Amino acid sequence: xxxxxxxxxxxxxxxxxxxxxxxxxxxxxxxxxxxxxxxxxxxxxxxxxxxxxxxxxxxxxxxxxxxxxxxxxxxxxxxxxxxxxxxxxxxxxxxxxxxxxxxxxxxxxxxxxxxxxxxxxxxxxxxxxxxxxxxxxxxxxxxxxxxxxxxxxxxxxxxxxxxxxxxxxxxxxxxxxxxxxxxxxxxxxxxxxxxxxxxxxxxxxxxxxxxxxxxxxxxxxxxxxxxx
Amino acid sequence: xxxxxxxxxxxxxxxxxxxxxxxxxxxxxxxxxxxxxxxxxxxxxxxxxxxxxxxxxxxxxxxxxxxxxxxxxxxxxxxxxxxxxxxxxxxxxxxxxxxxxxxxxxxxxxxxxxxxxxxxxxxxxxxxxxxxxxxxxxxxxxxxxxxxxxxxxxxxxxxxxxxxxxxxxxxxxxxxxxxxxxxxxxxxxxxxxxxxxxxxxxxxxxxxxxxxxxxxxxxxxxxxxxxxxxxxxxxxxxxxxxxxxxxxxxxxxxxxxxx
Ligand SMILES: Nc1ncnc2c1ncn2[C@@H]1O[C@H](COP(=O)(O)OP(=O)(O)O)[C@@H](O)[C@H]1O
Ligand SMILES: [Mg+2]
Numbered sequence: 001x002x003x004x005x006x007x008x009x010x011x012x013x014x015x016x017x018x019x020x021x022x023x024x025x026x027x028x029x030x031x032x033x034x035x036x037x038x039x040x041x042x043x044x045x046x047x048x049x050x051x052x053x054x055x056x057x058x059x060x061x062x063x064x065x066x067x068x069x070x071x072x073x074x075x076x077x078x079x080x081x082x083x084x085x086x087x088x089x090x091x092x093x094x095x096x097x098x099x100x101x102x103x104x105x106x107x108x109x110x111x112x113x114x115x116x117x118x119x120x121x122x123x124x125x126x127x128x129x130x131x132x133x134x135x136x137x138x139x140x141x142x143x144x145x146x147x148x149x150x151x152x153x154x155x156x157x158x159x160x161x162x163x164x165x166x167x168x169x170x171x172x173x174x175x176x177x178x179x180x181x182x183x184x185x186x187x188x189x190x191x192x193x194x195x196x197x198x199x200x201x202x203x204x205x206x207x208x209x210x211x212x213x214x215x216x217x218x219x220x221x222x223x224x225x226x227x228x
Numbered sequence: 229x230x231x232x233x234x235x236x237x238x239x240x241x242x243x244x245x246x247x248x249x250x251x252x253x254x255x256x257x258x259x260x261x262x263x264x265x266x267x268x269x270x271x272x273x274x275x276x277x278x279x280x281x282x283x284x285x286x287x288x289x290x291x292x293x294x295x296x297x298x299x300x301x302x303x304x305x306x307x308x309x310x311x312x313x314x315x316x317x318x319x320x321x322x323x324x325x326x327x328x329x330x331x332x333x334x335x336x337x338x339x340x341x342x343x344x345x346x347x348x349x350x351x352x353x354x355x356x357x358x359x360x361x362x363x364x365x366x367x368x369x370x371x372x373x374x375x376x377x378x379x380x381x382x383x384x385x386x387x388x389x390x391x392x393x394x395x396x397x398x399x400x401x402x403x404x405x406x407x408x409x410x411x412x413x414x415x416x417x418x419x420x421x422x423x424x425x426x427x428x429x430x431x432x433x434x435x436x437x438x439x440x441x442x443x444x445x446x447x448x449x450x451x452x453x454x455x456x457x458x459x460x461x462x463x464x465x466x467x468x469x470x471x472x473x474x475x476x477x478x479x480x481x482x483x484x485x486x487x
Contacts, residue, residue, distance in 0.1 A: 146333040
């Protein structure tokens with residue numbers, strides 16, 4: 001309810017700024033027009049495009065980042081061997097890789113998923129690693145005394161104990177992944193919300209461009225709801 | 229001892245090397261424990277009791293000496309050995325319910341059988357209706373009951389307990405002491421109970437091992453010839469109980485004059 005009130009206040013502020021000519025009416029369409037543009041027939045397809053790239057990238061990142069993070073957390077040896085590489089790759093913004101990715105992999109959904117995956121990998125990897133390292137040794141010792149060793153111990157004790165941390169990483173990765181998915185579409189024209197927004201803007205369909213932005217925001221909000 | 233011992237420790241020594249200094253926790257500990265015997269181990273705090281338990285459970289390697297379980301040297305954690313740790317609230321798996329915690333050691337025994345045995349173990353500790361509760365929903369005493377149920381569900385032969393009742397209130401403590409004695413006797417378990425509470429050791433054990441301050445050695449072994457079942461209030465009032473109590477206190481206070 002509070003969220004809804006906040007949203008209504010935002011719409012009110014938008015209309016207020018428009019009528020006070022703080023926002024130029026030409027580039028800031030009325031909220032009714034934006035709402036009407038939400039019915040644009042291309043919008044569902046664009047939304048689906050973004051969602052698919054996002055989900056594929058996140059899945060890719062999780063399937064590499066979580067097991068690798070567990071390994072880094074468990075083995076000091078592997079951790080020492082990979083830390084320098086991780087610390088070098090991690091600060092590279094995924095969007096900075098777009099031009100390279102286009103040249104090397106070419107345009108397409110695969111390239112987009114890879115970029116999203118690259119961005120999502122680091123928060124997942126790092127928080128899994130720290131989560132595993134922070135597991136109370138008494139818990140793993142208890143697991144060992146109760147007969148769990150090796151992989152089994154990791155699966156039945158270490159990972160469940162580190163789950164709160166892993167979930168935090170997943171939440172960060174999910175939000176970041178959406179940003180990278182939309183940015184990639186804007187820059188490369190991969191089908192999705194980013195491309196929809198750019199197209200509508202170029203065609204002078206300003207309300208539709210805003211409708212795309214609203215849907216992107218809504219997706220971000222949904223992702224936040226689902227992961228927390 | 230007429231029977232062949234189930235547990236035998238000889239010449240145990242253990243030090244911890246720190247960055248600046250080395251702490252010698254155990255100087256020289258040796259003892260034997262017969263099958264079914266309830267052994268109490270008392271000693272001042274910091275004297276190496278937990279370290280001793282960890283060596284016996286195969287969680288820590290002693291620097292010197294040997295531990296034998298059932299005639300075989302202990303190198304890893306023997307299957308038939310179970311432990312109730314001091315910090316039970318940290319050793320229960322918080323993401324599992326009480327029932328799932330208890331089922332953890334027997335997850336290989338099949339769903340139906342596992343569920344049945346876990347139910348029975350929870351029954352024994354008086355938590356029949358609490359299988360679906362998570363640890364955080366239970367009181368300290370109830371959490372400790374879950375830890376005990378989990379430790380006995382796989383029917384171990386040797387149960388190690390590290391100051392299991394140190395952080396519950398006196399009332400709960402007396403109840404849990406009785407419960408532990410009853411259950412372990414019913415199951416014919418061999419128990420080694422570590423405590424810093426001399427009364428608790430006398431009330432529960434068949435024999436009490438008195439350790440010195442760090443680095444610890446065995447100051448005395450005191451066989452406890454009190455009839456069972458031992459009602460807490462009645463037993464405390466017995467002259468014999470008072471004698472044991474006095475003897476152990478004196479040994480700890482004046483280790484030099486021991487023996
Ligand atoms: N892992 C360890 N590293 C360094 N010192 C330790 C370690 N474990 C125990 N100690 C030290 O060994 C001594 C005995 O500890 P502990 O066995 O826990 O005693 P108790 O259980 O009798 O209170 C203490 O001085 C403690 O600080
Ligand atoms: Mg201790």
